[in-house]
Amino acid sequence: MSYLIEARNLSKSFGQKTVLQDLTFSLPAGEPIALIGPNGAGKTTLFSLLCGYLPASRGELKVLGHKPGSSALFGRVSALPQDAMLDPNFSLLTQLSFFGQLQGMSKSTAVAESRRVLSLVDLAANAEQKATALSHGMRKRVAIAQALMGSPELVMLDEPTAGLDPVNALQVRQLIAKLSNEASFIISSHNIFELERLCGTVLYLEHGKLVQQSQVHSAATQGYLTLTLEAGAQTDVLPMLRQLPGVISVSDSQKHEYVLQFDAELAPDFDLTLLMALRQHGWRYRMLTKGQTLEQQLFAVTAKQA
Numbered sequence: 119m120s121y122l123i124e125a126r127n128l129s130k131s132f133g134q135k136t137v138l139q140d141l142t143f144s145l146p147a148g149e150p151i152a153l154i155g156p157n158g159a160g161k162t163t164l165f166s167l168l169c170g171y172l173p174a175s176r177g178e179l180k181v182l183g184h185k186p187g188s189s190a191l192f193g194r195v196s197a198l199p200q201d202a203m204l205d206p207n208f209s210l211l212t213q214l215s216f217f218g219q220l221q222g223m224s225k226s227t228a229v230a231e232s233r234r235v236l237s238l239v240d241l242a243a244n245a246e247q248k249a250t251a252l253s254h255g256m257r258k259r260v261a262i263a264q265a266l267m268g269s270p271e272l273v274m275l276d277e278p279t280a281g282l283d284p285v286n287a288l289q290v291r292q293l294i295a296k297l298s299n300e301a302s303f304i305i306s307s308h309n310i311f312e313l314e315r316l317c318g319t320v321l322y323l324e325h326g327k328l329v330q331q332s333q334v335h336s337a338a339t340q341g342y343l344t345l346t347l348e349a350g351a352q353t354d355v356l357p358m359l360r361q362l363p364g365v366i367s368v369s370d371s372q373k374h375e376y377v378l379q380f381d382a383e384l385a386p387d388f389d390l391t392l393l394m395a396l397r398q399h400g401w402r403y404r405m406l407t408k409g410q411t412l413e414q415q416l417f418a419v420t421a422k423q424a
């Protein structure tokens with residue numbers, strides 16, 4: 119199988135400081151991939167290695183089967199840096215066309231390509247405007263349009279929603295979801311919640327180590343229920359939940375919230391069993407959802423490692 123990205127024992131050090139440590143993973147093309155981790159985890163450094171801006175210190179890295187930065191990847195990979203800026207002096211069309219020409223397009227092809235990518239991000243009508251006339255959210259969309267010039271197969275977006283209000287951040291996520299049949303996206307963020315609906319695979323980095331690689335959708339739908347009880351005087355909830363038939367584990371990740379892992383083959387009607395048990399004990403629930411949030415998955419992994 120050929121992968122979008124393959125890393126084997128990949129490490130990066132700056133002098134004595136090891137910033138990425140022994141990362142091994144393979145990522146398929148297709149659904150967007152999330153790269154999540156706290157400040158300083160190494161997300162931007164990993165992006166820089168993937169783009170070929172920085173060499174690895176040890177290990178192997180392949181992007182679309184090639185060494186990052188190699189000429190075979192020219193035009194096939196693009197990146198939106200965290201602090202991408204637009205020039206305030208030129209129209210969007212002039213700037214994007216200029217980037218197209220830098221990629222080797224003729225002037226007329228670059229103009230046509232710029233109009234195409236601006237319409238992909240719903241900014242066709244703003245082509246003649248300067249960046250100063252745009253909102254912060256619109257500028258982010260222009261930067262995403264720039265990353266799509268020339269139809270690359272892999273697009274890396276470093277914190278594409280940083281600094282945006284929730285409505286604009288949602289628009290950017292919806293845009294990426296819409297565009298994900300145009301290219302494979304890797305998106306970095308601190309925010310677990312924002313990427314869990316958008317991405318199929320998650321890489322979670324902490325202190326330069328890969329803490330977890332998971333498939334969001336499969337893990338979120340199989341064999342997990344999240345139960346939130348009404349606040350009140352319930353006692354002995356955990357022991358009762360743990361003795362239900364089919365239960366594998368129960369954790370109380372937050373006050374009044376329980377994550378139940380169960381064997382879906384042995385107990386296909388586990389949700390009904392749980393509801394009956396709640397009724398029997400007179401415990402009222404506020405919410406019962408299928409699956410486990412990404413935050414809960416990561417909480418479980420980091421708790422195990424602590």
Ligand SMILES: Nc1ncnc2c1ncn2[C@@H]1O[C@H](COP(=O)(O)OP(=O)(O)OP(=O)(O)O)[C@@H](O)[C@H]1O
Nearest residue numbers: 132135137155156157158159160161162163164308
């Ligand atoms: N050129 C460099 N020289 C020395 N240390 C560096 C260099 N670039 C990054 N680092 C260090 O590497 C670590 C990881 O930084 P990086 O920017 O990759 O993290 P990040 O996960 O992207 O963080 P953030 O979410 O804050 O952007 C940090 O401790 C940073 O100080």
